[in-house]
Amino acid sequence: MxxxxxxxxxxxxxxxxxxxxxxxxxxxxxxxxxxxxxxxxxxxxxxxxxxxxxxxxxxxxxxxxxxxxxxxxxxxxxxxxxxxxxxxxxxxxxxxxxxxxxxxxxxxxxxxxxxxxxxxxxxxxxxxxxxxxxxxxxxxxxxxxxxxxxxxxxxxxxxxxxDHPRKQLLELILKGDTSDGVPNVLSDDNVFVNGVRQTPLRKPIIEALMQDPNSQGENVLRNIQRNRILIDLESTxxxxxxxxxxxxxxxxxxxxxxxxxxxxxxxxxxxxxxxxxxxx
Known part of the structure; x- marks a missing residue:
């Protein structure tokens, strides 16, 4: 198809x-x-x-x-x-x-x-x-x-x-999607609506979260779940x-x-x- x-x-x-x-x-x-x-x-x-x-x-x-x-x-x-x-x-x-x-x-x-x-x-x-x-x-x-x-x-x-679609999905969840108004996992829900700059998501933090989603605390874990629901197509x-x-x-x-x-x-x-x- x-x-x-x-x-x-x-x-x-x-x-x-x-x-x-x-x-x-x-x-x-x-x-x-x-x-x-x-x-x-x-x-x-x-x-x-x-x-x-x-x-x-x-x-x-x-x-x-x-x-x-x-x-x-x-x-x-x-x-x-x-x-x-x-x-x-x-x-x-x-x-x-x-x-x-x-x-x-x-x-x-x-x-x-x-x-x-x-x-x-x-x-x-x-x-x-x-x-x-x-x-x-x-x-x-x-x-x-x-x-x-x-x-x-x-x-x-x-x-x-x-070549690595599962890894790409996880990175997209962590980084968010600016075009859809989805913040990165270090940023609050309203950053784009309020015109506030996102909290920078550095490579070491991305790597740490790829290894352990719990590594940056409960609020980041909550934001990971927020982004997964919005981005992962299995969430429909x-x-x-x-x-x-x-x-x-x-x-x-x-x-x-x-x-x-x-x-x-x-x-x-x-x-x-x-x-x-x-x-x-």
């Missing part, structure tokens, strides 16, 4: 291409990216599965500061993010209606959760298959602990290869895992193959019509 992190490819196209917020142009760029990755990887990895971010992210209940700084940055940006997300969400709905790909977006989940669960499912008896993840997100490197998982970055146009609540699997198992989009050409005509995607076979 080719698992595409939809929000990642949509936003990366807008940001890296410096696109004007025009519906037709953004639609074309998103669809062309999907076409390109399917054409590149289908022979080895099979069909495309689209994964999206939904509302009511369960991580907000665990850590209200999650991604708070990202929202602030968008408010301060000159880009019309409200219009951008309107178009991104519209194209998502169009993909589900007109293309032969499973589209999975579960209330309470990020695409990260969906991707983690789908990969985990391939480890079940009789369900093994090769997986290609299309995303630049370093969080997915942890899934390379499974030998059937590869990752390709739409930002760098290169494969992401992690079981009830949400079951909803993801149900959505995947109960979609059959094969009949949508005949809808792709009329859709591209209707949306005046003339360049994509020349390569319509790459979509189906």
């Amino acid at each position: 080719i698992i595409i992190d939809y929000s990642a490819i949509a936003i990366s196209n807008i940001v890296t291409q410096k696109l004007d917020i025009q519906e037709d142009m953004i639609r074309h760029m998103i669809l062309n990216s999907i076409r390109m990755y399917r054409a590149k990887f289908k022979d080895k990895f099979g069909e495309v599965i689209m994964t999206g971010d939904a509302g009511n992210n369960w991580r907000y209940n665990e850590f209200p500061q999650y991604k708070a700084a990202r929202k602030k940055n968008r408010k301060e940006s000159k880009m019309d993010w409200q219009e951008a997300f309107r178009i991104i969400n519209l194209v998502w709905e169009e993909l589900g209606e007109h293309f032969p790909y499973k589209t999975i977006k579960i209330d309470g989940c990020e695409a990260d959760d969906v991707i983690g669960v789908l990969v985990e499912q391939t480890q079940e008896f009789g369900q093994h298959e090769e997986v290609m993840i299309i995303s630049a997100d370093k969080d997915f490197a942890q899934l390379q602990k499974y030998g059937n998982v590869s990752q390709f970055s739409p930002m760098t146009k290169k494969f992401i290869k992690e 609540p079981q009830v949400l895992k079951e909803k993801i699997i149900y959505s995947y198992d109960n979609q059959n989009k094969a009949n949508n193959r005949g809808k792709v050409f009329p859709y591209l005509v209707d949306k005046r995607c003339r360049r994509l019509l020349e390569d319509v076979k790459d979509f189906i």
